[in-house]
Amino acid sequence: MSLIGGIRPPIAVLSVLLLALAGVTALTLGRVGQEAVPKAVKSSQQHFAEDGAIALRASIDESVTDLTRTADLFNASDPVPADAVLDKISSVYQKWMGTAVMEVRSGKLLAARGENVPLAAIDRAKLSDDDGLAPRMVRLESGETRLLSFAVLAWKGQPQQLLVASSSLRFPGISLGNFRSIAVVGDDGKVLSTDGIPEPEQVSTDEERAEVKASEKQLQSFAETAAKKSRSHPILAKEPGSGGYLGVSGHLVGDRHLGERSIAGYASLAAPEAGESTVATRLGLSVVSMVPVAEDAKRTKGSALGLFAAGALLVIGGLTVFLLLRTVQRPIVRLFLESRRLTRGDLGRPVSVPKHGEAARIGGALERLRRQLNGEPAAKATPAKRKGLGSRTLLAVAGVLLLVWSAPLLLLINRAGDTVQVPQQMVNDQRERTDTLSDRVRRALNEGHADLTSLASLIGARTDPSDMDKVLESTRNQHSRYRSLYVLDKDGKVLSKSGDDPRSPSGEKPSDTAVRVIDDDGKEPVIIGTAEVPGRQGAAVVGEFRIEFLNSLLKRPGLGEVRVVDAKRRVLGGNDGYREFQGLPSGRLNGLVEGTGQKVGGKPRPSGVLYRDGGDIQIAAAAPFAGGGAAEQLGWSVVSWQPASNLEIPEYTLQNRTVLAGMLGITAAAACLGWLHIIVVRPLRKLADQAEALADGDRKTVLYPVHHDEVGAVTRSLELIRQQLPSGTQRKRDGASAGLAGRN
Known part of the structure; x- marks a missing residue:
């Protein structure tokens, strides 16, 4: 028998698919809404952390690029005093906490602006290395962390000078809203800077101090977990094909306090293009965003819908499979056995004829052929054709049964209407993330104008167009x-x-x-x-x-x-x-x-x-x-x-999963019943016509099997019977011979 043909494989596959669908339905529909904090809120915190990581990475890379480009522009012009360099930088950029110029060889401080730059942390002996001018983080005595960026000022005939800029690791333009905190985390899990958590001197009551302390403890716990997860490769940290953020990101669930659950999102700094790295991404930093979210106790209750739908599918599916086994498979298998019996020459016992449909027609034809093989004339063995439900009708009934289960899930049950509860946190996150995005666009345009201002001040009185072209080309690149x-x-x-x-x-x-x-x-x-x-x-x-x-x-x-x-x-x-x-x-x-x-x-x-x-x-x-x-x-x-x-959101998730279950049910029914119709029913209907024609006396039409299955086996048996039956010419010749023998 063919692996894809025959009556058994489609029914067996349908049974397996319905059992699997019942299990999936029970598991998926029954678990929707059992989380006290919707997944949408958790994913939103992950996106918030990704926004912070993008903003921090862009700020660090932009800062390093601006410092290097400014130094290159100064190097391309006539020498100027260190104070003039810092004055020019301060008039254009306000992004650095402090700036300084020092001699590379002697370490002498030539000029400084803003807060004191920790020059003692600079190892001048390593400045000539390949990564000697790479930015580095320095921990101040106050506990704050500063990022030092470097560029070399080199004029012919003068000692080399080192331009140093110090910046904090705070987020530029991140809109936190109420009760949210965000932190920069090092690769060792230590919190390098925070925003959103009040300082101890800013709170007045013991209760507020306790809440601040609890927030700091929870944030540190999130930071350690995020740093550990961020060490993995971005491709391995995500589901295959998920796409999205190019770095490692995710969400974390923390402790419950006063009816609120701490939810955090984390993201490692990632380059804007996959497979690349930037100055900021090589620092090994991550971003953690934390917000307390009110829990909904009603969400923790399970739903009986999944079990009910799965049970209904088992009942309806079992009835459908029983119908196909009883009315389609069993009659065809019986015909297969009866036709084989006739070809072996066992003609003494009448053919067991099915009760309805094409199987009944073929069974009746086999009985008439059995009588003809026993010597009865074809005309005397022609009974009235049996009537009843055909195979196509039976398949349609099976499809309707499965549609009774699938259609309500697809169209009626679990519709998310106007009573859907959208968490207020989602509205807040939409507002804060949009505000952050607005600030980033504004800052990008401001940075662009600052670049033009710096470029204009350094072009100054240049008259040679070729010199201008070089400066413009370098800046645009x-x-x-x-x-x-x-x-x-x-x-x-x-x-x-x-x-x-x-x-x-x-x-x-x-x-x-x-x-x-x-x-x-x-x-x-x-x-x-x-x-x-x-x-x-x-x-x-x-x-x-x-x-x-x-x-x-x-x-x-x-x-x-x-x-x-x-x-x-x-x-x-x-x-x-x-x-x-x-x-x-x-x-x-x-x-x-x-x-x-x-x-x-x-x-x-x-x-x-x-x-x-x-x-x-x-x-x-x-x-x-x-x-x-x-x-x-x-x-x-x-x-x-x-x-x-x-x-x-749980209501939409439940609706989507319900619709998916209905679609899977319809797909399974259409696939398996369509398979049955193409492989079994259509050849069976054709065979019924051929069998009746053969029983009516058509001895010339050769019967060829369509598939190597039960229907094909019956077809081959009918062909063997056709070959055993006498043709019309042979009957005439036998009749004439019998007449001559009688005269003699």
């Missing part, structure tokens, strides 16, 4: 944010450029606006930063930002649709498909952005909203640019929204 860089004179003439052709209006004088958007009627926004060149009589350095760079900042898992809009609420960028300068998709999003732009307490504030429209539930948030810098004057905002059905 170090930063991916620029589409092109060029220098305009006071009349708008391009003196030097690097990258693509300028898109600013030809002949237009340099703008006094630091960052602006031009060509708002074009196919994409043209975002331009301008910085005046001192000593050049109105000349300016202009940088055109790549819109792809802006869009790349907005790609964050778990936020849904993200858009950057201008003051007129027109879309400038997004994290997926969008059209430039189009409006937001709904009036309520317009109202949300407009409301966040209004100043409350002296500055605009982000907001998060839960919209309910029947069963359509949506989480939305908007955050305007706030915090100063050249980009704040743009009046832009970042807005994000996503349907609540995208989140792993």
